Amino acid sequence: xxxxxxxxxxxxxxxxxxxxxxxxxxxxxxxxxxxxxxxxxxxxxxxxxxxxxxxxxxxxxxxxxxxxxxxxxxxxxxxxxxxxxxxxxxxxxxxxxxxxxxxxxxxxxxxxxxxxxxxxxxxxxxxxxxxxxxxxxxxxxxxxxxxxxxxxxxxxxxxxxxxxxxxxxxxxxxxxxxxxxxxxxxxxxxxxxxxxxxxxxxxxxxxxxxxxxxxxxxxxxxxxx
Amino acid sequence: xxxxxxxxxxxxxxxxxxxxxxxxxxxxxxxxxxxxxxxxxxxxxxxxxxxxxxxxxxxxxxxxxxxxxxxxxxxxxxxxxxxxxxxxxxxxx
Numbered sequence: 001x002x003x004x005x006x007x008x009x010x011x012x013x014x015x016x017x018x019x020x021x022x023x024x025x026x027x028x029x030x031x032x033x034x035x036x037x038x039x040x041x042x043x044x045x046x047x048x049x050x051x052x053x054x055x056x057x058x059x060x061x062x063x064x065x066x067x068x069x070x071x072x073x074x075x076x077x078x079x080x081x082x083x084x085x086x087x088x089x090x091x092x093x094x095x096x097x098x099x100x101x102x103x104x105x106x107x108x109x110x111x112x113x114x115x116x117x118x119x120x121x122x123x124x125x126x127x128x129x130x131x132x133x134x135x136x137x138x139x140x141x142x143x144x145x146x147x148x149x150x151x152x153x154x155x156x157x158x159x160x161x162x163x164x165x166x167x168x169x170x171x172x173x174x175x176x177x178x179x180x181x182x183x184x185x186x187x188x189x190x191x192x193x194x195x196x197x198x199x200x201x202x203x204x205x206x207x208x209x210x211x212x213x214x215x216x217x218x219x220x221x222x223x224x225x
Numbered sequence: 226x227x228x229x230x231x232x233x234x235x236x237x238x239x240x241x242x243x244x245x246x247x248x249x250x251x252x253x254x255x256x257x258x259x260x261x262x263x264x265x266x267x268x269x270x271x272x273x274x275x276x277x278x279x280x281x282x283x284x285x286x287x288x289x290x291x292x293x294x295x296x297x298x299x300x301x302x303x304x305x306x307x308x309x310x311x312x313x314x315x316x317x318x
Contacts (some may be wrong), residue, residue, distance in 0.1 A: 002259045006275025007266055047307045053300030057293045061242045061255050068258045100292050101279035102259070138227075160262060164269045174269055181261045192238045195231045200304070202228065207311035 001071070001114055001156040001182065002096065005104025012163045017109030020086070023117045027086035034080055038214055041080075044204075048076030049088045051200065055193060056092055056115075062185040070193035071152050074145030075200060077120035078127045079215055089116025114155035123148025137218070141201045146194030153182040153190075 008016070034041060055072030062068060073085045090112045096102040103111050127144040135143075157178035166173035204212060212218040243255075253260075266273060283289035 004259060004263050004275070005279045006277040007263060009273075010276065043307055043310070047304055050300040050303035050307075054297050054304065055300075057296040057300070059257060059293075060239050061246075063242045063246055065242075065246045065254055066258045066261055067255050095296070097279070098281070099283075100289060101282040104277065104279060106277050156262075160266065164266050164273070166269055177265055177269070178262060181258050181265060185258050188238045188242065192235045195235050195238075199228055199231055203308055204311075207308065207315055 001068075001111065001153050002093075002103035003107040003110050003156065003160065005097070005101070005106060007104075008107050008110055008159070008163050012159070013106040013109065015109075016107075016113050016159070020090075020109045020112045020117060023083065023086040024090060024112070027083045027088075030081065030083040031087055034084065038211075041211065041215065044079060044208075044211060044215075045076075045084070045088075048079060048084075049091070051075045052085075052089055052092050055196075056096070060189050060192065062188050064180075064185045066181070066185045068153075068182070068185045068189055070189050070196075071115050071119050071149050072193065072197075073115060073119045073152070074123035074141075074148035074193070075197050077124040077148065078141060078144055078197075078201070079212075079217055082117070082120035082124040085120035086112065086116045089120070110159050111156075114152045114159065118155040119148045119152035122151035137205070138198050138202065142194040142198045145197035146190045149190035149193045150183065150186055153186040154179065157182045 031045075034045065052072040052075075055070040057069070059067040059069045071089075073089050076088055077085050090108070093103055093108055093111050093115065097104050097108055097111075123144040126147055127140055130140040130143060157175060160178045161171050161175035164174055165171045166177070169176075205218065209218060213220055283292060
């Protein structure tokens with residue numbers, strides 16, 4: 001999902017920066033609030049960043065014969081809400097832009113918007129919605145993490161299609177083209193991310209349930225199966 | 226048990242494409258989607274010229290692999306440390 005350095009026209013690159021900055025600002029604010037209200041959650045915040053770090057470094061093969069990487073942002077979004085991920089995800093993207101020539105500084109706004117904002121918001125929204133519907137904890141986490149991952153890649157495809165519409169079929173034609181590259185490749189990888197997020201979340205649930213209750217991820221009284 | 230099954234499913238999801246997918250001739254087998262998107266941009270708008278270039282590029286594929294491994298290792302180390310800490314704390318109580 002990394003749009004390469006220079007591969008967005010100036011207006012688009014700047015526009016996505018403007019769109020992402022407020023989310024990052026709110027993210028810093030909510031990061032401060034979490035550290036103040038739940039000082040013991042600092043280790044878990046570190047673990048959430050570490051999860052994004054690991055998963056976004058792994059380029060996995062997929063059925064389309066291309067490789068792509070999971071995002072790892074659903075895990076932290078479920079634990080701390082989506083705002084925090086705008087900061088944590090952008091830090092990972094910055095590292096990759098500077099040291100790996102993967103993504104770029106001009107495209108960081110757009111890449112942060114897809115990976116650190118859209119993905120986490122979709123994951124968090126689904127987590128809250130499904131939990132409201134009474135789905136089991138594992139299923140809720142799985143669906144949220146999987147579709148959050150996929151949403152990031154759909155967003156990247158739309159961003160590129162908007163900047164580079166097909167000369168004959170326009171935005172839709174280009175969108176189909178970018179979706180076949182990104183979203184189709186991503187399906188099995190997103191499912192794998194969903195599963196690994198469930199494994200890690202279940203480990204937290206058995207070793208540290210009181211922290212999850214404190215963050216309102218688990219409901220009080222052992223209601224979550 | 227459930228965890229073992231999930232781990233097995235992850236291994237299958239990641240390894241089966243390697244076995245089942247026949248790369249087409251002339252196509253870069255298992256290349257990155259980021260590069261494919263770059264090529265798609267170039268085919269949609271052949272006259273588009275990237276207006277900035279990365280400040281620094283890893284000098285070789287080996288160095289890029291080193292940095293990616295470092296990124297994964299650091300992350301995995303932190304997660305392992307935290308889970309180990311929780312498990313040890315649980316035993317003590």
